Amino acid sequence: MMKPGANNRDSPRDSRLDSSGLPEARFFALLPCAGQGSRAGVSVSGLAKQYQEIAGQAMVLHTLAAFAAVTRLAGTLVVVAPGDPFFDALPAHFFDVAACGGASRAATVRSGLDALRQSGAAAHDWVLVHDAARCLVSAAQINQLINACEHDAVGGLLAHKLPDTLKCEVAGRVAATLDRNDKWLAQTPQMFRIGTLAQALDAAGSDVTDESSAIEALGLAPRLVAGSAQNFKVTYPEDFALAEAVLLARRKTQTIF
Numbered sequence: 001m002m003k004p005g006a007n008n009r010d011s012p013r014d015s016r017l018d019s020s021g022l023p024e025a026r027f028f029a030l031l032p033c034a035g036q037g038s039r040a041g042v043s044v045s046g047l048a049k050q051y052q053e054i055a056g057q058a059m060v061l062h063t064l065a066a067f068a069a070v071t072r073l074a075g076t077l078v079v080v081a082p083g084d085p086f087f088d089a090l091p092a093h094f095f096d097v098a099a100c101g102g103a104s105r106a107a108t109v110r111s112g113l114d115a116l117r118q119s120g121a122a123a124h125d126w127v128l129v130h131d132a133a134r135c136l137v138s139a140a141q142i143n144q145l146i147n148a149c150e151h152d153a154v155g156g157l158l159a160h161k162l163p164d165t166l167k168c169e170v171a172g173r174v175a176a177t178l179d180r181n182d183k184w185l186a187q188t189p190q191m192f193r194i195g196t197l198a199q200a201l202d203a204a205g206s207d208v209t210d211e212s213s214a215i216e217a218l219g220l221a222p223r224l225v226a227g228s229a230q231n232f233k234v235t236y237p238e239d240f241a242l243a244e245a246v247l248l249a250r251r252k253t254q255t256i257f
Contacts, residue, residue, distance in 0.1 A: 026074035026125045027146060028116055029067045029189070032108040033060060033132045034081040034101025050132040051086050054240060055247035058086075062135040062247060068094050069139035072146070075121070078132075079112040104206040106214070113198045123195025126150065129211050130189040133234045136246055137189070141227060145191055148225045155192035156223030157212050158231060159184040186210055187227045196220075 033050055050060040060078070067076050076095035078087065087097045096119075100111040109129055116127065128145065130137065141158060149156045162183040168176040190211040192200075200214035208214045212222045234243050 023122070023124075025150070025193075026121070027072055027128065027150075027191075028121055028125060028194070029070075029073050029076040029095075029128045029130060029142075030109065030112045030116065031060070031063065031067075031076070031078045031130050031132050032101065032105055032112065033078050034084070034108045035105065049234065052240070054135060054234075055244045055251070059135045059234060059243070060132045063130065063132050063137065064093075064095055066137050066139050066142060067130070070142050070146075072143075073128075074125070075116075075119075077112055077116060079108050079115070102206075105210075106201055106204070106206045106208050109211065110198065110201045113194055113201075116194060117198075121194055123193065123198075125194050126155070126191055127194045127197060128189035128191045129197075131233050134188055134231055135234060135243055136230045136232065138228075138231075141231060142189060145189055145225050149191045149223055152223050154215065154220045154222050155190075155196075156225050157190035157210075158187040158227035159224045160187060160227050160229055160231070161185075163229075184224055186212060187231050187233075190222070192222070 035048065035050070050063075051058045053059075054062065064076070064078070067073060078095055078097045079101050080087065080097055080099050081101040082099045084099060084101070087093075098112060098115040100115060101108040102111055113127065116125075117123070121127075126146075126149075128142065137158075145156065145158055162180045162185055164180070166178040166180050166183060167174050168178060188210070192211060192215055196218075197211055197215065200211070200218050201208070204214040204217045208217070215222055230246055232239070232243075234240060
């Protein structure tokens with residue numbers, strides 16, 4: 001069961017009011033963690049991608065460490081598949097786990113939103129949905145997104161301006177070269193009001209691959225917040241080595257300074 005305020009260092013419920021007289025919106029994090037990561041292959045142990053070890057610990061634990069450092073989060077919820085025992089063996093932690101994951105990312109996120117509401121989160125509160133496999137996200141990037149979107153009418157997402165030339169393909173050959181000037185690579189977290197995102201996912205169905213797409217389908221335009229090339233999603237086998245190299249380099253820098 002979620003405990004709102006698990007990350008809040010001051011109080012479990014902020015009693016401040018916004019300019020409209022409503023309780024000031026809080027910030028929750030939600031990590032869908034029910035997928036198997038088929039494109040990454042499966043390790044000898046049979047663990048899902050997000051549980052495979054990188055730089056000494058499971059990938060998802062690196063991800064969660066970044067959210068642990070964001071003190072203004074009122075709570076963090078990890079949504080796993082029913083029967084997933086991974087977190088059962090961990091010692092006490094700052095986040096909560098809900099075993100209500102679905103057959104798709106959208107279904108898992110939608111179930112997680114219900115879990116947040118059942119534990120006390122309000123429709124007007126913000127939720128930051130983040131891929132468990134984006135294990136290089138930093139607390140600074142998460143705070144950057146919150147700062148940019150907390151007063152926005154819609155919300156937004158971290159994204160990275162496309163640096164490469166973009167090609168269209170037909171039957172394995174280049175069919176066209178696209179203008180990259182207005183192209184961005186969507187990343188996470190993606191931050192929207194809980195009630196609005198639930199409505200958007202209900203309308204969009206299970207085929208949407210990110211929360212922004214569902215919000216866009218409502219006719220809304222999410223804000224793009226510049227992220228980092230390092231905030232990539234570990235997807236293919238070669239991505240593991242790259243993510244580990246970045247994590248080890250960060251650890252070395254922290255040790256030096």
